[in-house]
Amino acid sequence: MRAPGLAIAAGGLGLAAWVVRAGRPVPDAIGGRATGARAARMQASPEWSGGRFHNQQLRFEPSSRSLAGSVKELVAGRQERHPVGDVPLVREPIVPQPVGTHVTWLGHSTVLVQVDGAVLLLDPVWSDRCSPSPQVGPRRIHPVPVALRDLPPVDAVVISHDHYDHLDMDSVKELAAIRGVTRFVVPLGVGAHLEKWGIGADRIDELDWHEEAKVAEVRLVATPAQHFSGRGLSRDGTLWSSWVLEGTTGKVFYSGDTGYFMGFAEIGERYGPFDVSLVQVGAYDDGWPTIHMTPEHGVEAHLDVRAGVMVPVHWGTFNLAFHPWSEPVERVLVEAERRGATVVVPRPGERVEVTALPDAPTYWWRSVT
Numbered sequence: 001m002r003a004p005g006l007a008i009a010a011g012g013l014g015l016a017a018w019v020v021r022a023g024r025p026v027p028d029a030i031g032g033r034a035t036g037a038r039a040a041r042m043q044a045s046p047e048w049s050g051g052r053f054h055n056q057q058l059r060f061e062p063s064s065r066s067l068a069g070s071v072k073e074l075v076a077g078r079q080e081r082h083p084v085g086d087v088p089l090v091r092e093p094i095v096p097q098p099v100g101t102h103v104t105w106l107g108h109s110t111v112l113v114q115v116d117g118a119v120l121l122l123d124p125v126w127s128d129r130c131s132p133s134p135q136v137g138p139r140r141i142h143p144v145p146v147a148l149r150d151l152p153p154v155d156a157v158v159i160s161h162d163h164y165d166h167l168d169m170d171s172v173k174e175l176a177a178i179r180g181v182t183r184f185v186v187p188l189g190v191g192a193h194l195e196k197w198g199i200g201a202d203r204i205d206e207l208d209w210h211e212e213a214k215v216a217e218v219r220l221v222a223t224p225a226q227h228f229s230g231r232g233l234s235r236d237g238t239l240w241s242s243w244v245l246e247g248t249t250g251k252v253f254y255s256g257d258t259g260y261f262m263g264f265a266e267i268g269e270r271y272g273p274f275d276v277s278l279v280q281v282g283a284y285d286d287g288w289p290t291i292h293m294t295p296e297h298g299v300e301a302h303l304d305v306r307a308g309v310m311v312p313v314h315w316g317t318f319n320l321a322f323h324p325w326s327e328p329v330e331r332v333l334v335e336a337e338r339r340g341a342t343v344v345v346p347r348p349g350e351r352v353e354v355t356a357l358p359d360a361p362t363y364w365w366r367s368v369t
Helices: 005-011 015-022 026-030 036-043 067-076 169-178 191-196 263-271 295-304 327-339 364-368
Strands: 101-107 110-115 118-122 156-158 183-187 204-207 212-215 218-223 242-246 251-254 274-280 307-313 351-353
Touching (some): 101 251, 101 274, 101 307, 110 242, 183 191, 191 204, 204 212, 218 263, 251 263, 295 307, 295 327
Parallel strands (some): 251 274, 274 307
Antiparallel strands (some): 110 118, 212 218, 242 251
16 A cells, blocks of 8 residues: 555654754644543544544555655656636625525635525634744745635634644634634544644534534534644544535535545434535545545545535645646546536636526636646
8 A cells, every 4th residue: 555645744644854954843733632631532532543533444554665655756756736827716705694505615625605694614724834933844836825814713723623724823823813712622532732722622513433523603514534634753543524514494514524435325314314425535545445535436425415516615726636736626526427416516716606507517627737
């Protein structure tokens, strides 16, 4: 099995070399460690055993045994892993929407979701690199189309897991400073990172799978995913999740990072149907099919959860795998046509209103491929 290259590096492996070269207080970015009542609650979770969290159906786990070979392929491989021009962005202000269900993809897995007037921000990453250091690590392919301070007031920040391309210390600290009432809804254990970065415990909802919180009349449910966690040299000390975001009239599913597993059908049966799914489709490889979905599996997950519209995420912003940068959406569209699924691929910064979809894809990525 080939190691998952920079997808794993973004999650924390290879950190020792970064620490030597980076010249920054990396321990702050690594985050905190659960103790006391938080640790006791984690240890009581059905997903916890042997000193860490586990997946429900994982057949094998990622390995770093071939990291050197993966880095060589990343550097010398022939795949077109970057666009040939500037990625087209929509830089219009994000206007609060008092009704309906709206999603604005801001790049990678960062999405602003508006449901029945509530504003929810998923996995906010505004830093130039998804890394504990600003000097090394995977660098952003395109800018974030809107500054953090220009967002509408955010009711809740929702985190899927603690890898650097999903949990960004600088973004979290800035959000906490400029949005004094913002709540942070996270999987078990992730609250320790937030508290280390100055977020008060009274602003954190920390959930196990199938537990829920309510923010601005939106029900937020942590649901299973098949992945792993870690920001340093240790693994799986915090939980990872997909998410159900349910308002009075609108309902959204977010996959987080995950391999395909039968849990999606169970989520669809228990919590579906959904108006829209936000599904991870990028950073896949034959060497790690159980922790990152292929585009075809992404479409299958979308259908399993019984969502009406699919918006692909986790592609096009950071180079975390060996496939060409726009291959994920091309494969998604082929599979969606075969399966009869409705897919919308917005430009970064472009708002999608679930009840007013475009007539046809714009294929905007082809102009820079």
